[in-house]
Amino acid sequence: xxxxxxxxxxxxxxxxxxxxxxxxxxxxxxxxxxxxxxxxxxxxxxxxxxxxxxxxxxxxxxxxxxxxxxxxxxxxxxxxxxxxxxxxxxxxxxxxxxxxxxxxxxxxxxxxxxxxxxxxxxxxxxxxxxxxxxxxxxxxxxxxxxxxxxxxxxxxxxxxxxxxxxxxxxxxxxxxxxxxxxxxxxxxxxxxxxxxxxxxxxxxxxxxxxxxxxxxxxxxxxxxxxxxxxxxxxxxxxxxxxxxxxxxxxxxxxxxxxx
Numbered sequence: 001x002x003x004x005x006x007x008x009x010x011x012x013x014x015x016x017x018x019x020x021x022x023x024x025x026x027x028x029x030x031x032x033x034x035x036x037x038x039x040x041x042x043x044x045x046x047x048x049x050x051x052x053x054x055x056x057x058x059x060x061x062x063x064x065x066x067x068x069x070x071x072x073x074x075x076x077x078x079x080x081x082x083x084x085x086x087x088x089x090x091x092x093x094x095x096x097x098x099x100x101x102x103x104x105x106x107x108x109x110x111x112x113x114x115x116x117x118x119x120x121x122x123x124x125x126x127x128x129x130x131x132x133x134x135x136x137x138x139x140x141x142x143x144x145x146x147x148x149x150x151x152x153x154x155x156x157x158x159x160x161x162x163x164x165x166x167x168x169x170x171x172x173x174x175x176x177x178x179x180x181x182x183x184x185x186x187x188x189x190x191x192x193x194x195x196x197x198x199x200x201x202x203x204x205x206x207x208x209x210x211x212x213x214x215x216x217x218x219x220x221x222x223x224x225x226x227x228x229x230x231x232x233x234x235x236x237x238x239x240x241x242x243x244x245x246x247x248x249x250x251x252x253x254x255x256x257x258x259x
Contacts, residue, residue, distance in 0.1 A: 002014070002015060002016065002028050002031045002032055002035065003016055004035055006042075006044060006045060008196055008199065009044060009045060009046035009047065009196070009199035009200070009258070010045075010046065010047050010048070010049060010192065010195040010196055010199050011035070011039045011042075011045045011047070011048045011049070011097075012048075012049045012051070012195075013032065013035055013036075013048060013049070013050050013051075014051055014052065014053060015028070015032075015050075015051070015052040015053065015057070015058055016052075016053050018052075018053045018054025018055065018056065019054075020056075020059060020062060021052075021054070021055060021056025021057075021058070021059035021105070021106055021108075021111075022052040022053065022054070022056045022057065022058045022059060022111070023056075023058065023059040023060060023061065023062035023063075023065075023111075024058060024060070024061055024062055024088075024110065024111075025062045025065040026065060026084065029061075029084060029085075029088050032088060032091070033087055033088055033091040036048065036091040036092060036095045036099070037091065037095075039095060039096075039097050040094075040095050040096040040097060041096075043203075043258055043259065045097055045199075046097060046198060046199030046200065046201070046203050046258055047097055047098045047099075047100065047194075047195040047196070047198040047199040048095065048097050048098070048099045048100065048195070049099075049100045049102055049191050049192070049195045050092075050099060050100070050101050050102065050114070050115075050118060051101070051102035051103075051104055051187075051188075051191065052103075052104050052105065053104075054104075054105065055105040055106065055126075056104075056105040056106045056107075056111070057101070057103045057104055057105050057106060057107040057111055057115060057127065058107055058108075058110070058111025058114055058115075059106060059108050059109070059111055060108050060109030060110040060111045060112075060132065060142075061084075061085060061109065061110050061142075081141050081142075085110050085113075085141055085142035085143070086141075086142065086143060088110075088114065088142070089113055089114065089117045089142055089143035089147075090143075092114065092117040092118055093117050093214055096207040096210075097203070097206075097207065098119045098120065098195075098198045098206055098210065099117075099118045099119050099120075100118060100119065100120045100121075100122060100191055100194055100195055100198075101114070101115040101118035101120070101121045101122065102122050102124075102187050102188065102190075102191035103115050103121060103122065103123040103124065103127040103129075103169070103178075103187075104124050104126075104127065104184070104187055105124070105126060105127055105128070106127070106128045106130065107127065107128070107129050107130070108128075108129075108130040108132045109130070109131070109132045109133060109142070110141070110142035112129045112130060112131060112132075112144070113140075113142040113143050113144045113147055114142070115129070116144075116147045116148065116151060116177060117143065117147060119210060120179050120194065121177065121178045121179050122178070122179060122180055122181075122182060122187060122190055122191050122194065123169040123172060123173070123178045123180070123181050123182075123187075124169065124181075124182065124183070124184040124187045125169055125170075125181055125182070125183055125184055126169070126184050127168075127169040127172075127181075128166045128167065128168060128169070129166070129167040129169075129172050129177065130164065130165075130166045130167065131144065131148075131160045131161045131164050132164055133161070133164070134161060134162060134163070134164040135164045140161050144161065145157070145161070148160065148161070150217050151176060151177055152175050152176055152177060156175060169181045199258075200256060201256055202238070202240035202241065202243075202244060202254075202256045202258075203240065203256070203258035203259070204234075204235060204238045204240060204241075204258075204259070205235050205238070205240060205241065205244075208231040208232075208234065208235050209231075211227075211231065212224075212227055212228055212231055215227060238259065239257060239259045240254075240256045240257060240258065240259060243255065243256060243257075244256070
């Protein structure tokens with residue numbers, strides 16, 4: 001199951017198969033994609049926290065649930081990735097609300113890429129990140145070869161993906177894959193504080209900012225500047241933008257409504 005709850009404008013999604021380190025079955029993956037889409041469309045949600053139970057954040061795709069390779073024909077694997085793991089990573093990147101990964105334990109393979117696709121990454125001190133694909137004789141998938149070079153550069157990405165060594169939370173923070181490492185006991189509290197702060201912010205401005213930042217590395221300057229101008233044009237029609245400007249003029253704290 002992938003339970004979720006919304007409180008104080010924060011949608012909390014919890015991967016809950018601790019006996020498998022929260023490896024994702026196809027049904028759970030689809031449920032996660034649906035929950036992220038629902039969070040995008042729900043005006044009552046201002047931020048999302050994604051975490052796991054037990055010793056794992058997510059051990060990647062559940063290969064046992066995915067079946068054996070013997071029954072496949074050429075094209076099946078590429079189709080499966082397009083419709084599965086890649087859709088999941090896109091769902092995180094395209095979610096219109098800020099998504100925080102609260103990495104409570106091992107994040108391996110697709111599970112690591114799921115964390116890295118999030119807008120902010122908090123890691124417990126016990127967390128580990130593993131580009132496990134090379135250990136299985138596989139090519140990294142789930143958007144890893146797209147995400148990692150953009151986060152830490154190609155040389156560091158190659159080191160992680162070529163060797164498949166486990167990366168401690170502290171080393172992940174040093175490389176820039178993690179925003180902050182906290183004691184295990186403080187992970188939930190810190191994630192909630194960050195999420196509630198985001199949820200109290202100007203929701204549409206944050207959505208447009210996320211869109212601009214995600215697109216910037218694939219854009220030239222002219223395209224990036226045009227997108228920026230268009231985003232600000234759209235944003236200035238929102239009530240929150242009007243409230244932000246009014247509160248500045250009136251020298252008071254803004255009260256955003258997410259609209």
